[in-house]
Each structure stands twice: as C-alpha cells, then as structure tokens.
Amino acid sequence: MSATKPTATLYGLGIGPGDPELLTLKAVRILQRVPVLAWPAPLEGDGMARNIAAAHIPPGRIEIAIRMGFTSDRAGTEAAYDRAAAAIAAHLEAGRDVAVLCEGDPFFFGSFIYLFARLGQRFPVEVIPGVSSVMAAGAALLAPLCAWDDGVAIIPATRSEAEIEALLRAADAAVIMKVGRHLPKVRSVLRRLGLWDQARIIERVGLPGQRVFAPDEVAELPYFSIILVHRRGNAWL
C-alpha cells in the first residue's frame, strides 16, 4: 500500500457570541459527529467557547484545551498555538476529524486564524461561519448597525487615537471593540467628532453579566465591551 494523503478535516466552528441558542444547525451537527474537539481556554478551567457549546458536546469526546494567559505575551501565545497545532495534526494524521470551537465567527478576529495559518496547507479545512458579537451587540441594544450604502468601520479600541479618528471620519457607521481601559481615548475622539452623545454602549454582549450604558453614565468598561455609533444618529427613515 502506498502512503495516502490524510482525509480527515479540520473544522473552524463558529459557535456565536455566547447564547447557546445562537449556534447554527450546522455547528450543532458537526459537534455531534466529530471525535476530537479543541477549544481556547484560560490557564485553568474550560473557557467561554466550551461553555457556550457544552450542551451539544456528546460524552466521550477527545478534547484539547488550547491554554493561554490573558496577556499580550506574543511569544507565549505563538508557542501555545504551535503546541495546539501539533496535537491537532496528530489526530488529523490518524484520520480523526477535529473541530476547533470559535466564539463568534472563526475568521472574524477569531483565534482559529492562527491554527489555520499553521495547518491550512497540510489538511482539508472547512470553516462554519458564526454569529459575530458585532451583530449580537446591535440586536441586544436594539440599534441598527448600518443600512443602504453606509460605509462601516470595525475599530479595535487598542489602535491609536489618530487611527481611530481616521476610520471614523471615513465611515458612516462604526463598531468600536475591546474598549476596556481605552475608554478615555475613545470618548475623546467621539466627543471631538460629535458622536459621543449618541453612542450605544454594551459590555459582555451575549454573556452572563451583559450590561448596557448611556454615554453619560459610563465610568469604566471591561475588555469585552462594544460601542456603536452612526453619523445619522438613530434616524433610520
């Protein structure tokens, strides 16, 4: 017998923003069929992704925790993805499909991208798109994100004040993510552009402890927080 190319598939499985009911039918079907699951997690415990999908994970699955600290230590993060990629590759080589659980969507700011970069040339990959926290924020705030021919900017609050301002000036609507300790900088730019008073603010969208704030009542925000603004304010007719 000659060596054959591995036929097992690596799935990037979008599981949505937090509500277990926001998994897609396709994600549930794959969860119930795939023998190996991998999920990002903190240094201890199951992590958010596994908790979101928990009700759909059958007993007896092989599970790989991709553990990393909540820091910006790039070298440690890369090493964690290297180790996870090696563990996943071993299962794929042995013919076992592997699904990586991804909060939100796998290819929209998803950590699955770093596993795809390591394994995508070696194994068949299928990505199952998921509901993003961006869309969940609009739904939870009852705030339309964009309409007609709006230009939209998705802006991580970690960017510089000048970069945030350039994106806001070019767009009609904006979603500012990961606000956390960057709130003073973000508020300063939005005030300068006349957008602060209509800002819609939500923390931990779709997760336990979700909270909504008016602009004049927000003092500080956690990392998982989102601000929505629109040049036309809240006028949609």
Next chain:
Amino acid sequence: MSATKPTATLYGLGIGPGDPELLTLKAVRILQRVPVLAWPAPLEGDGMARNIAAAHIPPGRIEIAIRMGFTSDRAGTEAAYDRAAAAIAAHLEAGRDVAVLCEGDPFFFGSFIYLFARLGQRFPVEVIPGVSSVMAAGAALLAPLCAWDDGVAIIPATRSEAEIEALLRAADAAVIMKVGRHLPKVRSVLRRLGLWDQARIIERVGLPGQRVFAPDEVAELPYFSIILVHRRGNAWL
C-alpha cells in the same frame, strides 16, 4: 375593561446567508412558534428569505409578502414598507407575534431596519442576530477577514471612488459588497493601492450558483458579489 398595551412581539429574525443549515437554533425555535411570518420578496414568487427558511416553516402560517421591484425607486420602496408595516401592525394589535425573515443579520444592512423604524416605538421588538454574508464569504473563500487589532472597512461598491479609497486607506482589511456593475471602479481603486492582485472574489455567496474568481479571471460580476482584501495579503502568522 381598560385598553391594554399590545403584548405581541415583532421579531427581526436573522436567517443567515443562504444555507438553510446556517439558521440558528433560536431562529428555528421562533419560526416554529410564531403565527405570522413576513418576508421580503420580488414582485412575483417567494424570494430568497422564504426559500432559505422554508424547511422550518410549519404549514398553516399566516404569511405576508413584502413585495418590491429590484430597483432604486425610493418612493416605491417606502410605500411598500408602509404597507407591510400596516399589515404587520394589525396582527400585533390583535395579539399575534410576527417574525420578519431577514437574510443575513436583521440590523446589518437588513431591510428589517425600515420596519423597525416604523414599528419599534409602538410594539415590543426582539432581534435575533444571524450569520452575515460577510462572514460566509470569508468561510467560503477560506480567507480570514481580520485578526489582532486590524481596522476593518465594510464598503458598499455603490459609493464614489474617492469614498472607497478613503475607507481602504484608513483600514487594514476590507470587505467590498454589492460589486456588480461597479467592478471597473473598484478594480481601479484596488490597483492604485496595490491590493488588486491579492483580492479574493466571490459571487452569490451561500446561494445556488456560488462562484469564486481569481483577480485576473473576473470580467463581470452580479450585484450579490463580495471582494475581500487585506493590507498584509494572505500572511497570518
């Protein structure tokens, strides 16, 4: 008896980009429970939204087709939403929940926004977020959309060349939507910015007839087409 506030709920129901398996569990549950469904449709036939959800619609539902031509006739469009809002309001007043089927996500370029603008002050509204065609495009192309602290621009190709260029210059990654007859303009901007050769192009994502193109093989595109570009090209490590 005194008049009571209506308690029926208007649902904006995201049903995803086209694959019936990309409905969420929540959308399916609401579809099976709500007595009245409304869906956007062309002047004849069921339209895409109803087709996507068809397998989950129980027999005997009251259905409202929101019919409009595929044109930019603003007055005709407004009149169609006015009529649909009146028909929906009558059911809500009578205590019947109504779910409006929305391709993709209801508040992300969704026509539900125009019904929400007309009815959101009068009735309780709940929005069920859905998988957007933006995320479906990344998945279908096996092309990550954005990572780390990328700034992202979502750009309708209907905008002017200068507006498109301003958004592309401010962002790291971009999703250009509704390309269609605007392909020459979009290609011209992307060439000028050195982004055309790495463009990822897909038409009718998630729908029957989905097709992928390399930049040098695309001659024309239909309205429902998406181009993805990223300043870092396809390097994700």
